[in-house]
Amino acid sequence: MKKILTSFLLMVMIVGCVQQGPTEAEKPEEPPVVEQPEKPVEQEKPEETKYVKKIDENKDWVIVEKTEVLDLYSTEEEKIFRKMLSDLVSTHSDDFTNWYNTIYTPNPEITLFSINIDSKDADTVNKYIKELYESKQTEVGHQYLSYKCFFNDSxxxxxxxxxxxxxxxxxxxxxxxYNFDITNGNLISNTNLIDRYSLSxxxxxxKLLDFYASKGSTVSCDKAETEEEQNYCFTEPNHIKQDNLERYVLFVENNDLYFMGFLNNPLYFGNSIKIKIS
Known part of the structure; x- marks a missing residue:
């Protein structure tokens, strides 16, 4: 009897141990792991350029005050000559270079413009441009005065x-x-300008020699001997020095630095050429 009772108790204990934990089927499903999206890294906003104060905040950086055509001649010879002038307008390059090269025009204009910057340098330039404009009212011959401007980041x-x-x-x-720093209204010298572009x-x-060579010109005009060399020679590179750098035309367009060079070509009227140097 004791053996039967002992066996029965042992079975109950075994069954009890098995029932203590749930079966595989009875185990609750673990909740799915939901991946948390990474927080986007906030990019630093570029610092906005703070521009110098304008004289008139409602107008552009350069203001056209007035434009005149000074027709000082009206003879028959003049009319014939006007027709000739139409053939001397530069048309072989981009709009800026054509404008730069064209001197003789059938209807020469003088434009009074002003720099819309509230600074001493701008005031000095505006006074000079006004004096230049007024002097052309009385000078002999066909007078012209015009400009092109390029607005860049600074x-x-x-x-x-x-x-x-x-x-x-x-x-x-x-x-x-005139190159103006539009963050402070000051004029920028050519020396300072090339420094900004880390150029010497x-x-x-x-850069000029490389450009001229790409156009097939390898001889400077002061060393050209044959007619062919003289027809396709270049100037500037051998003459540019620190003490005469300011007399050259360097300007910025679309934040790129350009140099107005000279490449002789008998096929074109006007041989100044726009060369990117940055």
Whole structure:
């Protein structure tokens, strides 16, 4: 009897141990692991350029005050000459270079413009441009005064072309540039400008020589001997120095630095050429 009772108790204990934990089927399913999306890394916003104060905040950086056509001649000879001038307008390159190269025009204009920057340098430039404009009201010959401007991230470049010509005679004129730092209103010298682009005088010379060579010109005009060399020679690289750098036209367009060089070509009227150096 004791053996039967002992066996029965042992079976109950075994069954009890088995029932203590749930079977595999009875185990509750673990909740699925939900991957948490990573927080996007906030990118630093580029710092906005703070521009210098304008004289008139509602107007552009360069303001056209007025434009005139000074027709100082009206003879029959003049009318014939006007037709000739139409054939001397530069048309072989981009709009800016064509404008830069064209001197004789059938209807020369003088434009009074001002720099819309509230600074001492801008005020000085505006006074000079006004004096230049007024002087052309009384000078002999066909007068012209115009400009092209380029707005960049921190630099405003204004290229100016001015001069005069007399039909059947000679012409005189000049081209120059104003580069303004539009964060402070100060003029930028060519020396400072090339420093901003980490360029040296030698760097500029090398870039110009490479450009001229790409156009098939390898001889400077002061060393050209044959007619072929003289027809396709270049200037500038051998003459650029630190003490004369300011007389060259360097300007910024689309944040790239350009140099107005000269490449002789008998096929074109006007041989100044726009060369990217940055």
């Amino acid at each position: 630099i405003l470049s204004i290229v100016v072309k001015e001069g005069s010509f007399i039909p059947g005679s000679d012409w005189k004129g000049s081209k120059f540039v 005088i030698d760097d500029i010379k090398d």
